Amino acid sequence: MRLGRRSLLSSLPVLAAPGTCRAAAQTNEPLRIATIETLSGPGSGVNRLYSIGTRQGVAMLNAAGGFNGRPIEFREYDAQGTTSVAAERFRAAAADGIHIFVHGGSSAIAGQLIEDLRRHNMRNPARRMIFLNTGAEALELTGEKCNAFHFRLTTNAEIRVRALVAAMRAQGALGSRVVSINQNYSWGRDMEGAITAAAAAGGYEVVERILHDTNRIQDFSPFAARIAAARPSAVITGNWGNDLALLLRAVSAAGLRISFGTCFLDLPGSLSAAGDAAVGYYQAEVFNPIAFGAEGETMMEEYRARAGTFPSTSEVKAVLSMQFLGKALASLPPGTGPDTTRIAAALVAAQLRLPIGEMAIRAEDRQLIQPLVVSHVVKGSRYPIDGTDMGFEPVGVVPGPEAVNPVQASCRLERPA
């Protein structure tokens, strides 16, 4: 026991010493970017796409000269599908001197990371980190959890619904009776709220609201029956994965021909599982290779030359995010080190011109304002996906300012000093 106590005492001065402090942003330091993503285990099939895309995006930035005359360093951290491991990886990334971390796979993990970011930046004002969110859409990330160093470079429930409603209405595919069917967790509830909120602008009435268990239901025929009983003109759903595929099959099996507005029909596995039942259904997303015209084609081919395959939408979103970051980095005067406070300010001011419009950050809540392509599923597409002959044909583009949701009242940004 005496031995133990002595060694405890001798280690006390070390314990009380402040954490090893790196000199803030030495100008010759390379910029370090990392993804914290689920790369192994369940969920990795879809989530790692964001990491693959980010890797390619960083490689493109490096091909264009990197940052500050040095190549940008890139690393990957495996969140292993849980928030607990994600928290551990966040601290590993902070210890490794990562300046910018990227996550897109899950709103739950993003919710953990944004809290870790808040605490880290509060405790280490000399080496703050930046969180680039390439795919987590929970409203709270730009609501009550919003953070000046978190940038949501993707859509959220309200943006998706506003774009879907605007384009479907213009197509005459919306009608006046809409059914909302969603998964019973924050994303699905966000979607239901958004569908209800857009009713006045879309000129429809929400005739049925369904929230069902997430990823547990094997038979959607009772829900198909409820949808049929409501006699809707259109259905809008935020479902993804199995819940989307099974829902579409049940609706098709029940012989219903109603137009569907969806958000994740383009994720790997959805179209192949839904089969022909998906033809004609709508989807709102930032990227569509056909809508991007010649530039879209170049992007697809260039990506294939680098990565061997055409990119999924998730990969393109990650690449676009890196290009947006590239714009911000290019706006900094030469000789600026990887100073995250200045990079964050540059991100707020950055603009990226896409063939369909401009991408820019809204300063009040760090939500990206971007145009959305609304497309529908056709057979015999030029860019077939998911091993089917189906793909997405654009039907309209909704400009960013029209699609973006109003700033949430719950967001109070603490501006960096």
Place this chain on the structure above:
Amino acid sequence: MTASVAETPMAAPPSRSRAIGVALGSLLLLVLPALATDRYLETATRGLIASLFALAFNLLWRHCRLLSFGHAAYFGAGMFATIHAMRAAEAGSLDLPLPLMPLMGLLAGAVLGLVCGALATIRTGTYFAMITLAISELVHSFGPQFGSLFGGESGLSAMRMPWAGFAFGDARQVYVLVLAWALAGAAALWLFGMTPLGRTAFAVGENETRLRFLGMRTHAVKTATFCASAAASGLAGALLAVANENVDYSIFGGGASAAPVMHTFIGGAGTFLGPVLGAVLLTGFGSIVGQATRLWLLYQGIFFVLVVMLAPGGLAGLVAAGLRRSADGQAAKALRATALVLAGALLVTCAVVFAGETLSEVLSDAYSAARATTGMRFPPVERLGLAYSPLSLPLWAAAAAAFLGGVLLLRRAMRP
């Protein structure tokens, strides 16, 4: 009859070598903050928490022979209780210093454990396991429903508040706090086995019918043991809450319940410290190997299968057997067996890692990208610091030879 009671659960190494082991281990834990970087301290913190959780789980199994498949419920209850307390402290409505926060988890685990334990321990064996599983699934299904209690998928966050000049902002201070509580928890679990209640619980595991015949209220004994186990699990959860400052309902899922089971049976359920060995090994494995390769789950699975097949007593059982042999004057024989096991394990590991990494590289997105850019059908693989052709016959032959040789050595070592 008392002889058999003393023998079976106590497949422990001789007391002197055990004392040396414990002393060395504690010393290492105490000087670790001075040696390790923040990253490894993080991993060590996780290892401590997983160890305490596995010890708590094994309390039930080792004493009462009750196998719980739902201990995540009590671990999670401890986490949520602690996070709520920390949030209250952050908001200024609760005046509890951070070092005492884990008590909230202990309390929550104990209360939930008392209620659920009284229910679950009415049955034994498979039925008991099913009831514990059902309870944890029930708690898990509440997760998405009560937003203010569980905080939805992104969960609840809190911040460690400074106390007495400690900011608790860096990994060292958190490590010391977790270490203190984990050691206290482990000591309490050890002492539990010494109490009359703990001895009776052992007897329940041996022959419950006989105890009941003697007039013992075995249900009460099992409930009390369950409650103690749940309280220690809650304490472990509380420590994770303090370290993570965040919790969400996914902690109630099957993965969290499976972890202590894996740790315990890989480490060795028959000895008190066996689960610690398993927890430390697997936590370190997930953290270090998990960062180096995506195949870590595969390797962990192979490891689990090998341990269960070749060493049913777990790793601690192997160590104990070796130590007992050398104490019996068969030191040379024990040493030879150890060398054989190590050599065999090394050879098998090399072969499996080579095959696994090469195949995963060939199937990876980066490789298909390399295939597209170089135009070669099988461009060289760059893995493990080498560049080699994935079709190299000599390398594959060497791997196959290493695998076969390793298995032969292991079988030879296991022969009595």
